[in-house]
Amino acid sequence: MTDTPSFRSGFVAIVGRPNVGKSTLLNHLIGQKISITSRKAQTTRHRIHGIRTDEDCQYVFVDTPGFQTKHMSALNRGMNRVVNTSLRDVQVVLFVVEARHYDERDLEVVKLLPKDVPVILVVNKADMLDDKAELLPYIQKLSTDFTYAAIVPVSARQNKHLDTLLQAVREKLPEGEMIYAEDEITDRNERFLASEILREKVFRFTGEELPYSVSVVIEQFKLDGKLRRINAAILVDKEAHKAMLIGSKGEKLKEIATQARLDMEKLFDGKVFLEVFVKVRSGWADSAQMLRSLGYE
Numbered sequence: 001m002t003d004t005p006s007f008r009s010g011f012v013a014i015v016g017r018p019n020v021g022k023s024t025l026l027n028h029l030i031g032q033k034i035s036i037t038s039r040k041a042q043t044t045r046h047r048i049h050g051i052r053t054d055e056d057c058q059y060v061f062v063d064t065p066g067f068q069t070k071h072m073s074a075l076n077r078g079m080n081r082v083v084n085t086s087l088r089d090v091q092v093v094l095f096v097v098e099a100r101h102y103d104e105r106d107l108e109v110v111k112l113l114p115k116d117v118p119v120i121l122v123v124n125k126a127d128m129l130d131d132k133a134e135l136l137p138y139i140q141k142l143s144t145d146f147t148y149a150a151i152v153p154v155s156a157r158q159n160k161h162l163d164t165l166l167q168a169v170r171e172k173l174p175e176g177e178m179i180y181a182e183d184e185i186t187d188r189n190e191r192f193l194a195s196e197i198l199r200e201k202v203f204r205f206t207g208e209e210l211p212y213s214v215s216v217v218i219e220q221f222k223l224d225g226k227l228r229r230i231n232a233a234i235l236v237d238k239e240a241h242k243a244m245l246i247g248s249k250g251e252k253l254k255e256i257a258t259q260a261r262l263d264m265e266k267l268f269d270g271k272v273f274l275e276v277f278v279k280v281r282s283g284w285a286d287s288a289q290m291l292r293s294l295g296y297e
């Protein structure tokens with residue numbers, strides 16, 4: 001008698017301090033770019049579900065924002081709440097750290113790890129170690145801070161050992177039916193994806209000059225036949241930031257909007273008419289109402 005493995009499914013949260021590679025990991029695990037990565041820390045501010053359906057398992061990933069301890073504005077407090085909330089209803093937590101750097105910011109996240117949900121420690125960027133023998137003592141050190149269900153070194157960027165990771169996750173998921181239809185990749189709509197793309201361009205074209213409090217709001221998203229008409233606002237908290245974004249003769253904003261439009265057209269597979277405004281909103285990062293309107297509860 002052959003023993004076919006039973007189907008398993010469940011929710012998996014990805015947590016870790018900024019810049020450890022959570023978005024990269026998610027993208028590679030689900031094989032499609034839905035969450036935007038950037039070299040600038042903390043670009044992921046929303047929960048994103050990514051779904052991977054294999055023959056014997058469906059993984060529903062929850063991507064949580066980086067855990068920011070440096071600037072505790074209302075925005076960041078909101079983000080910490082998102083981290084907490086997203087850990088409550090999952091079956092497995094992936095705690096991502098870097099192969100080389102482990103500091104007090106990682107320990108802040110350790111404090112949030114649930115005791116009643118299996119936590120798998122994902123040691124990412126293993127490709128950065130010249131000598132792989134460094135891994136073992138490093139892992140030993142990390143495992144004294146928490147009782148992990150498994151520890152898996154990977155390279156998200158190079159797609160290394162992701163199969164091992166998926167296997168480790170599957171073992172911890174309960175037997176059950178598919179949660180989402182097979183062709184659903186993300187539960188985020190085009191409006192959200194448009195704002196993510198624009199936000200990525202803002203960070204890319206302004207480098208380190210702009211603070212993290214910059215935000216993007218899609219004010220209008222209309223389908224006009226096959227054309228998508230999108231009006232977006234980039235919210236900044238100082239006139240100086242507005243000038244920085246607009247650039248001399250509006251060159252920078254034009255470049256940002258053009259690159260964003262091209263990416264949107266590729267993703268939506270259709271023409272996009274994109275208008276982008278820059279607005280100054282003083283003290284917005286501390287406005288509870290603003291947080292709500294951006295989807296943070």
Ligand SMILES: Nc1nc2c(ncn2[C@@H]2O[C@H](COP(=O)(O)OP(=O)(O)OP(=O)(O)O)[C@@H](O)[C@H]2O)c(=O)[nH]1
Pocket residue numbers: 016017018019020021022023024025036037038039040041042043044065066067124125126127128154155156157158
């Ligand atoms: N060398 C190496 N770099 C990686 C790997 N995975 C991610 N990176 C890089 O690390 C940087 C941060 O990656 P992200 O995926 O944006 O990190 P994140 O944890 O989602 O960051 P936040 O959104 O700030 O929380 C990017 O420049 C990635 O290309 C990896 O396996 N190896």
